[in-house]
Amino acid sequence: MATIQDVALLAKVSTATVSRVMRQPETVKDATKERVLEAIKLLDYKPNILARHLRRMETRTIIVVVPDITNPFFSEVLLGIESIAQEKGYQLLLGNTQKDANREYQYLDLLKQKKADGIILLTARMKKQIIEELAEQFPVVLACEYIEGSNIPTVSIDNIISAKKMTEHLLRLGHQRIGYLSGSMDIILSRDRLRGFKQCMSEHGLRTESILIQEGDFTYSTGYNLMLKLLALEDPPTAVFAGNDEMAIGAIKAIKKLGLNVPKDITVVGFDGIQLGTIVQPRLTTIVQPMFEMGVQAMQLLLKQLEGERVTQSTIVLQGKLLVRNSCGSV
Amino acid sequence: MATIQDVALLAKVSTATVSRVMRQPETVKDATKERVLEAIKLLDYKPNILARHLRRMETRTIIVVVPDITNPFFSEVLLGIESIAQEKGYQLLLGNTQKDANREYQYLDLLKQKKADGIILLTARMKKQIIEELAEQFPVVLACEYIEGSNIPTVSIDNIISAKKMTEHLLRLGHQRIGYLSGSMDIILSRDRLRGFKQCMSEHGLRTESILIQEGDFTYSTGYNLMLKLLALEDPPTAVFAGNDEMAIGAIKAIKKLGLNVPKDITVVGFDGIQLGTIVQPRLTTIVQPMFEMGVQAMQLLLKQLEGERVTQSTIVLQGKLLVRNSCGSV
């Protein structure tokens, strides 16, 4: 494969000139430029990006750490990130972790080793201190999940307020006995959603029975299983709020399995706004998160840092929207 | 950030020795090794991967070109690729194209520029000749889609045989008038599936009416729309074979919309075996592709090439499995 030397030789100029033709063509005389371009074409020369990376100490690559690529929620955020990255000439290194915190650390190392210029974390189960130290030295953005009491740049929605909105909707429909299917409690965002639910209930003078609150892990199957549990109660809830759409859909399946109807017998609502919610029967009432937009904003926040701006105290909070469809019986 | 020089200085050895401690510890005396390791720890030294890349002319990165990351089929294949890559210490550079052939070319360039050691194409809409030239020089693997009459290493299922299996199943159930919803015809795999369908029909002495064969683009919405079209016929089919699950699910939705029942009134079957097929009502009869396994095999095939083996004429054909569920009424 041809190097810049070969081009220089063929075009009878120095390597510096060749480099300039590629990076700042204005500074090279037209005649020379043409000779060089011709040589480049002739040799099918492609600059070795590794050498450039080393010399310029940047890779035009960013790492995106994702807990699970097969989760449509994350892939939508990823798409948002990608759209901006692409536009600005950055590549994405996929940091799939399968929810394993150890693998998160591996990607941090990769960043330290300069394999990438920055990192976007869609999940952050690592020790707060470690991420903060990293963020001092490298461009870091948290998206979706965040870290309590840290001032690392973050993009998310307000899960507490959003969960309240949904709960209020259920209360408006007359429900009083509401079940809650939570994601795993070691994720801040599960806790926030549950908090919003509980706050809203108590603000309306209603107690939340702990038996009605079940902890799952955001998957379809736990939604299904936990719902069966709730249905087995002596006095099952009249409505169920699931911490995400997948669990809600699992819950609906469980209800149907027992020959009951959603929303006639039991109302089910979700959280996230994935496409699947429009396909299932009945269509799922949910909180729509601006997934793509979150990705876009996260990338833009990272870009600022990549361009040398010192970004602190910048937490972008987007709106979650209540989307009423059929699964709550109000339409 | 500390360099190898700093470590060498502190440990009072040469940079070569430091390098060796990191790559072949056996060749360094224990006492020296310890001194070096201590220095590394003390300075929190992380080798600059860019320099290593340049020197060794390898990046331990591979590009995966995906037409659409939000498609669950591809993300499952991606997961398979990732599992092996991870195991062997390779990173994945995400090559999302949004089905745009131009963007495929961009990723080829990236490979030529040495940003990665190899490439796995989950989509290949480029000119055959260009890919073949590339494959001469770099490790390339095609997965899922393939290129006709090319001997680039490929992993796929036999779409013709699989489609035949499904068609036979429908015929066994007594259907004679079968509709077919195809993916876009410019994709080889759509053509293969249709071919399998047609072959099977004619082998059983049945004609395939062209009005019953509709071309879509593998999306839920075209499945829906095309199904409405078929239902509007004077003499609609008693069964519909969709070229993929998404379209099948769209078709089911359309049938339900008109107040008809699947499978009682019309049978619908799909192709792929995505998780969604188990969630919809009725559960979808389909051909299950071993998505994860395809990813695994593709990565292994690439690995062989990365390790210097000259892989030719190796086309891995996996089995698609007929999975009978409720949507065809035979259970």
Add this chain to the structure above:
DNA sequence: ATAATAAATGTAAACCATTACAAATTGGAA
């Protein structure tokens, strides 16, 4: 003790593009 071999370490080139700085060329003004 000495030679021969093996093991451990060091030296310096290589990887290739970029860029600070120096040198050469060009153009215009006096």
Add this chain to the structure above:
DNA sequence: TTCCAATTTGTAATGGTTTACATTTATTAT
């Protein structure tokens, strides 16, 4: 024509690691 400034081009150092080859040190056999 001469000089100065602006433009264009070249030289060589730089980035940090790896590794072929050379050298030194340790080990074994005689």
